[in-house]
Amino acid sequence: MMQIMTITGKEMVLDEATLKGFRDSIRGVVLSQGDKGYEEARVVFNGMIDKRPALIVRCSGVADVIDAVNFAREHSLLVAVRGGGHSVAGSSTCDGGIMIDLKLMRGVLVDPAGRTARVEGGATLGDLDRETQAFGLATPAGIISQTGIAGLTLGGGFGWIRGKYGLSIDNLLSVGVITADGQFHRASETENTDLFWAVRGGGGNFGIVTTFEFRLHPVGPMLMFCGPMYPAEQASRILQSWRDFMESAPDDFTSQFVMFNIPPLPSFPSELHGKAVAIPAGVYSGPVEEGERFVKPLRALGTPLLDNSGPMPYTTIQSMFDALWPEGTLLCYFRSLYLDSFSDDVIETLVATFKGRPERGIMFVVHDLRGASSRVAADQTAFGDRGAPYMLELNSGWIDPRDSERNVAWTRERWADFKRFSSGGVYLNHAGFHEEGESQVRITFGPNYDRLREIKKKYDPTNLFRLNHNISPAE
C-alpha cells in the first residue's frame, strides 16, 4: 500500500497489486521512499527544493514514459516531469506525487551529413555538445553543461551562439511527444503543426518530449571568448561602453554583461576571491582571428583585474561556468525581465542595486538580445515577442538556509523595482518560483496566450502537466 498525492491535492491509497503491476511493466527503475537510490534520485539542482515524490519512475525509453503517463492519468496523480532537473522553481519534482524522470534517457544521435541531431528528453547540454562537436557541429543551447536540453529548449534557450543562430527553439526541426492520453505524436512544420508551434516556448504544458530533433551548424572547434573582469567600482562606465560597442556588433558576437563577486574557486587567483567585478563577456562565433580583433576594444576599457579572454574550444566555453553553479548544494532564486532600453538611468539603477545586494552570491546578467533570435516574428513560435533589446537576470545563490528568506525577498523586491523599465515580459525559465502564477504567463505570451490555451485544451484537457509555467486549458 502506498499513500500518494492526486492532482487535486488529496491523498489516496494505491494497493500492492496495482503498484506491483506498474513496477513490473517498467523497463527502467521505479523508486519509492526507503528504496536504494531514492534519496539520490530526488535531488534537483536548487538546494532550496527538498521534495519527496511518492514514486520516481526512471524511464529507460518511450514505452516507460507512455506507461508512466497512463498510470498517472488513470489514478489522477500529481505529476512532475524531470529532464535535467535545473528548474530553479523546482518544477521537476513534487511532494507525494509521481516524478516521471528522464535522466536515464540521454542519447544523442548525430547525422553529420544531414547536419541534424536527435536528442533524448533527459540529455544535458554537455551530452549534446560532446556528440555534436565530434563532427565540428553545434546547435544553440545554454551556458551551463549540466542544464537539461528539455526544459531549456521548451522555454526558449539562450546561449553563446544565439546572435548567429537564434534560440534553441529556432533550431528545432521536430519533437516526439507523449501527450496526456498516453499517445505518441511527432510534431514538426508539417505534422501536428499546432503542437510544434506550442512546444517552442510553451514549456512542458503539452506532454513529455522524448526526442528533440535539432538543426546543426558548423561551430568551432575553437572560438574566441571575451571575458575581461573590471573592478565593479567602474561598472557604470564599463556598462555604458559595452552598450555603445554592441550597437554595431555583428550577429557573430553574442554578449552578456555579468556582475558578480569572484568565487573562491581554484580557477581564480586566490588574491581576487571575493572581489566584485563587471565583465563584458561574449563569444565570437566566426573565425578566431576575426574574433580576437573584434573584442579588443572590450578588453581595453580599463585595466582588468583578470582577463581570461582567448581562443578556446567551444566545449570549454560551454562548461567554464559550471563550477559557479554546483548542483544540489547551492540555494537559488532566479528572476528575469525584458528591458525596453538600456538607458543611463537603467545603468545607474543596476549599479546601485548591485552595490546594495545583501549576499555575495548574487549575480547580475544583462543579455544584449540583438541578432538572429530577435528577428523571429512573435507569432511564429509560442515563445512570443522578441522585440525587447535586453534581458536582465538577477540570479541569487547562497549556502546558508538562514539567509533564504532575506535573499528571496531582496531579489523579488529589486526585480519589481526594475519593472518600470520593462513592458513586463519575463524569460519563463527564470521566473522565480512562478509566484505571479497565470498573470505573469499571460503577460509574457501576450497575444499567443489564447492560442496556447486552445492547444492545451486539445492535448491536455485536465491539466495533467501542471508543474511548469502553467497554461490553463481553454474553457
Ligand SMILES: Cc1cc2nc3c(=O)[nH]c(=O)nc-3n(C[C@H](O)[C@H](O)[C@H](O)COP(=O)(O)OP(=O)(O)OC[C@H]3O[C@@H](n4cnc5c(N)ncnc54)[C@H](O)[C@@H]3O)c2cc1C
Ligand atoms: C545554473 C543555471 C544556468 C542556466 N543557464 C541557462 C542558459 O544559459 N540559457 C537558458 O536559456 N536557460 C538557462 N537556465 C534555465 C534553464 O533553461 C531552465 O532552468 C530549464 O527549465 C532547465 O531545464 P531542465 O530540463 O534541466 O529542467 P527540469 O527541472 O528537469 O524541468 C524544467 C521544466 O521543464 C519540464 N520538463 C523537463 N523535461 C521535460 C520533457 N522531456 N518534456 C516535457 N517537459 C519537460 C519540467 O516538468 C519542468 O516544468 C539555467 C538554469 C540554471 C539553474
